[in-house]
Amino acid sequence: MSMRESSAFALLSLWLSRGDRFRKISFRRWIPALVVATSALALFWTYAVPQLARFRFRAGLSRYDMGWYGFGPTRNYVSFGEESPIIEISPAGAQCDPRYTFLAPRGDSVVHPGPMILDAAGELIWTKPNWGTTQDFKVQRYKGQDYLTYWQGDEEDGHGRGSWYMLDSTYTIRHIVSPSGIIEGDLHDFQITSNNTALITAYEPIPYDLTSVGGPEFGWLYDGIIQEINLETGELLFQWRSSSFYPPESSYEPMGGKGHERTLGYDYFHMNSVDKDDRGRYLISARHTHTVTCVDGTTGEVLWSLGGKDNEFFDESDGAATQFAWQHDARWQSPNTLTLFNNGANAASDSSSISHGVLLKLDIPARKAKVLTSYDHPQELMVVSQGNLQVLDNGNVLVGWGHSAAFTEFSPNGTMLCDVHFGASAYFTFGRIVSYRSFKNNWIGLPDTIPDAAVTRESVFVSWNGATEVATWRFQAWDGADLNNMTFGTIKDVERTGFETEISFTPDLKSYFRVVALSSEGAVLGITEVLQRGTAPMEDTFTLDHSWRVAIVLLFVLCCLTFGLYFAISRVLRYQRSQRDMSYRPLSHKDENEDDPENGLGQLPI
Known part of the structure; x- marks a missing residue:
């Protein structure tokens, strides 16, 4: 190799090595950014994507369902201190059943949870803020009289510890019902039978060997219990335990870290409803075993099991009759038909299945089952918990969507007639407003309180919590x-116009007055306190309606994203400019000497 060729090769090698060094330096500078970006992407995929997937935006949603008015829009009153939901009814012109609706709304967007009655138009009839949790609010008949019944207590580990309350037409508590023995009442079911007895559910932690399902040998199992008791005396008439007939292996519920402590037992059965027919047979729904069980009312023996791992029935509907999952509210409709609410979805798993109500027909001697009618929501709701199905007196079917803030009325053949939302459906899966069950029924409320009233400068606002019979408000002035x-x-x-009515003052009213509640027949039902016309307007407080609240939150998020994107782009551009400036920086005299192949310092060997 000639000297000239050797020098050229040395120069090329030096240039390539210098480029490699610059590329290595540049790559090292990008390593932290790549690590941060990869970590952010992993966190986004792990935590943000599952939450984003829970949103249920779709074409055709109304502004209400999009959340423009808030997750759970409510209205306030001048004369009454509580709120009530603003509902949306669809389709336009829907003919909803005219009877009252019974709910117990709760959740992060519910200020004061408790039982609530609404009329068919969504107007408030009665509400009562309760401590703890309120569930299963409905009308039941006991000894020829209608009562409001609900469970109230503390929710713990998926079940409840409390009692059932029975209120008469004046909203006075007449009975408080608890289970027989030392166990506490569970929140899931309370049914008054035609014999004036009560069917109740309860949970009891018992010591149990859980090695068959991967648990500890000395573990704890939540035993599902049903009791039938005499409401008047509290006498225990019948009791049945799930552990006597269903082993832990029959469950679909993952054990996880449960079963090691008494207060955190393995809830393998999760009983959520009990019913009894005229033949004395009990019908039991167990969510975690996916079973509906028929129990002999005398011996307590299991007569048959529908669904789950121990299913005894041939499915004539290609799986639709027996492959229900995480279900609620199994009820007798006749000796050979039953209804249930098929959640199909669970908060911990199977979170993508569609929920629906279903009417099943059983051929019990031949052990065959088939679906007669399915009641499906047009938005294909995924209800991960709760829910119920009620067959109304007119043959229509009301489905309460539990974890989703809605209830829907169907014709007997499954055609949707009336869909009511008391929360924005795009956010149903977040469970910000829920009601364990929804019912419709007749009710006459005659509260033993007096009507409420609030006076402004030009009018008086009057309401009466729980009064169903008020047709007219009579304005009376003192004769002086x-x-x-x-x-x-x-x-x-x-x-009377809705829950609260505004009555304008007449010009000749000078001082004292009162308002009288009249029935449709003109009978006096109640009278307010003596009131005085106000001389100053009520103090106005600045409040934002739900649409503005949502708009402000969206604007704040948009601003944060815009500024974040701006600073990120600015930082990248500054870095690129700095790299360009470095690439054109003149070499120092020292650097030139070190890299010059003509002097002896930087010369490479040949």
Whole structure:
């Protein structure tokens, strides 16, 4: 190799090595950014993507369902201190059953959870804020009289510890029901039978060998218990335990880290409803075994099991009749038909299945089952917990969607007639507003309180929590004669408009007045306190309606994203400019000497 060729090769080698060094330096600078970006992407995929997948935005959603008015829009009242939900009814012109709706809304978007009655238009009839959790609010008949019944207590590890309350037409608590023995009442079911007895559910932690399902030898199992008790005396008439007939291996519920402590037992069965027919047979729904069980009312023996790992029935509907999962609210409709709410989905697993109500027909001697009718929501709701199905007196079917803030009325053949939302459906899977069950029924409320009233400068607002029979409000003014023996004369009658009615003052009203509640027949139902016309307007408080709240939150998020993107792009551009500046930086005299192949310092060997 000639000297000239050797020098050229040395120069090329030096240039390539210098480029490699620059590329290595540049790559090292990008390593932290790549690590941060990869970590952020992993965190986004692990935590953000599952949450984003829970949103249920779709074409055709109304502004209400999109959340424009909030997760759970509510209305306030002038004369009453509580709120009530603003509902949306679809389709346009829907003919909903005219009876009252019974709910117990709760969740992060519910300020004061408790039982609630609404009329068919969504107007508030009665509400009662309760401590703890309220569930299973409905009307039941006991000894020829209608009662409001609900469970109230503390929710713990998927079940409840509390009691059942029975209120009469004045909303006075007449009975508080608890299980027989030392166990506490569970939140899932309370049914008053035609014999004036009560069917209740309860859970009891018992010592159990759980090695068959991968648990500890000395573990704890939640035993599902049903009791039938005499409501008047509290006498235990019948008791059945799930552990006597179903082993832990029959469960679909993952054990996880449970079963090691008494207060955190393995809830393998999760009983959530019990019913009894005229033949004395009990019908039991167990969510975690995916079974509906028929139990002999005398011996307690299991007569048959539908669904789950121990299914005894041939499915004539290609799996639709027996492959229900995580279900609720199994009820007799006849000796050979039953209804249930098929969740199909669970919060821990199977979170993508569609929920629906179903009417099943059984050929019990031949052990065959088939679906007669399916009641499906047009938005294909995924209800991960709760829910119920009620067959109304007119043959229509009401489905309460539990974890989703909605209830829907269907015709007997499954055609949707009326869909009511009391929360924005795009966020149903977040469970911000839920109601364990939803019911419709007749009810007459005659509260033993007096009507509520609030006076402004030009009018009075009047309401009466729980009163169902008020048709007219009569405005009466003091005649001005005797303060010690006041008499009032009628000024005008105003038709009741919803829960709260505003009555404008007449010009001649000078001082004291009262408002009288009248029935449709003109009977006096109640009278407010004596009131006085206000001389100053009520203090106004600045509040934002739900649409503005949502708009402000969206604007804040958009601003954060915009600024974050701006700073990220600015940082990248600054870095690129700095790299360009470095690539054109003149070499120092020292650097030139070190890299010059003509001097002896930087010359490479030949």
